[in-house]
Amino acid sequence: MSARHLLFKQIWYSKEFLPGKPDDRNKYFRILIPSISYTMSAKYNWRFLLITSLVTAMGGYLFGFDFAVITGGLPFLREQFGLDAYWEGFTTGSLALGCIVGCVIAGRIADRYGRKPGLFAAASLFLLSSLSMAIAPSLSWFITSRFLAGIGVGMASMLSPMFIAEISPAEVRGRLVAINQLTIVLGQVITHFENFQLRNMGPEAWRWMFGLGAIPSFLFLIGVFFLPESPRFLLIKGKESKARKVLARIGDSAFVESSVADIRNNMNKEVDSNIHGVFTRAVMPVLLIGIGLAVFQQFCGINVVFNYTTNIFRSIGASSTEQLLQAVYISLVNLFFTLIAMALVDKWGRRPLMLIGAGGLAILYIFIGFLLHNKNGNGLSIFILLASGTYAMTLAPLTWVLISEIFPNNIRGTAISVAVIALWAAYFILVFTFPMIEASLGDAIAFWGYAVICVLGFLFIYFKLPETKGKSLEEIEGEFLKKRR
Secondary structure (H helix, E strand, O other), X not given: OOHXXXXXXXXXXXXXXXXXXXXXXXXXXXXXXXXXXXXXXXXXXXXXXXXXXXXXXXXXXXXXXXXXXXXXXXXXXXXXXXXXXXXHXXXXXXXXXXXXXXXXXXXXHHHHOOHHHHHHHHHHHHHHHHXXXXXXXXXXXXXXHHHHHHHHHHHHHHHHHHXXXXXXXXXXXXXXXXXXXXXXXXXXXXXXXXXXXXXXXXXOHHHHHHXXXXXXXXXXXXXXXXXXOOHHHHHHOOOHHHHHHHHHHHEOHXXXXXXXXXXXXXXXXXXXXXXXXXXXXXXXXXXXXXXXXXXXXXXXXXXXHHHOHHHHHHOOOOOHHHHHHHHHHHHHHHHHHHHHHHXXXXXXXXXXXXXXXXXXXXXXXXXXXXXXXOOOOOOHHHHHHHHHHHHHHOHHHHHHHHHHHOOOHHHHHHHHHHHHHHHHHHHHHHHHHHHXXXXXXXXXXXXXXXXXXXXXXXXXXXXXXXXXXXXXXXXXXXXXXXXXX
């Protein structure tokens, strides 16, 4: 055993890091961040990195909460406000409209005032919107509050992974950033479980469902207060001494010096980064691939399953309890397969997993459509769970990974913003149209339509997406440049 591993064991088995027995600490740590402890050098303060990443990833948890809470609340809202198909879709999709606004303003706040103020603003919006939705006296009030929640989600969807990436050493950056995706899924799991437990509290149970979001929002707000500012932002603003202090909390002096040099080098490369550079003839093909991946992740249809679980199972005669219980099962499967994705992404590669996701969903949707068409509940739950797991292992995390990898260094931030805005716009279209498609054509036709989209997505990935596994960002950029010549 190397000296590094001996040092790790000595720290790990001390009681200062986490309470509980050593075996318990090992179990929790390996579940959260597989193998991170054996890839990080002893020169890093991994306790600081882990705590900072977990606090920042609370934004992901609240992302998952606002995404999932509507599933349990929708049946109650339908009765409370007399929602028809149009307003049901718009109420659900109003979150996405806020997300678009959040994406637009997040970058400006982060670049002008810092990553920490941006995260603080997102946490404040989460807290305000949760309380506002809980006390909503009318549908317009509720939709406005959900729109505000969407702004928080949009900001967190960009700022949380950005902040984690900017404080993480290169060799563990992928796994630390993946904590954000894991907390999104954890937020969905816990929220669906809360919805199930609150289902029998009466016609206004939805107020408790949405109001409970205030608790993690408050914890996130307090946690952000203790976060340091991103050393990259501090250096950009000429505050080198403060940046060095933050970097010194992360690693040793060699890490500090190399990080300062790297950040300065990237600053020189990013001087010309602006919205006009994203839409140049040279960059446009890559941008279209990124937008295509983002839009396909939503138009593949799986978020219909996540947001309208109760509708789908109601159509085959399932009780309200069974409907909410299915949402719990789906979120647990989503969590399990997200952990698998974290283990496979750097082994199998991006392209094979994306192809498996698109092809697998196309096949599963055909069977789901037939089961819904025949009103056959036997087997529907299994196929729905298989579809959810397939998505969680492939398209869900890998789309975010690819969007962060494929764009050139000098326009990466702006290009990611454009792609994420396209993603949220596609999400709005998907969840807004489903209730109307369901009412006019039926659930089966909707899923067969999503199957066709998945086939088209498979072809798009097969012909347009190169493999990026094991390549540096500069190598990926070089390959795309060759293709554009």
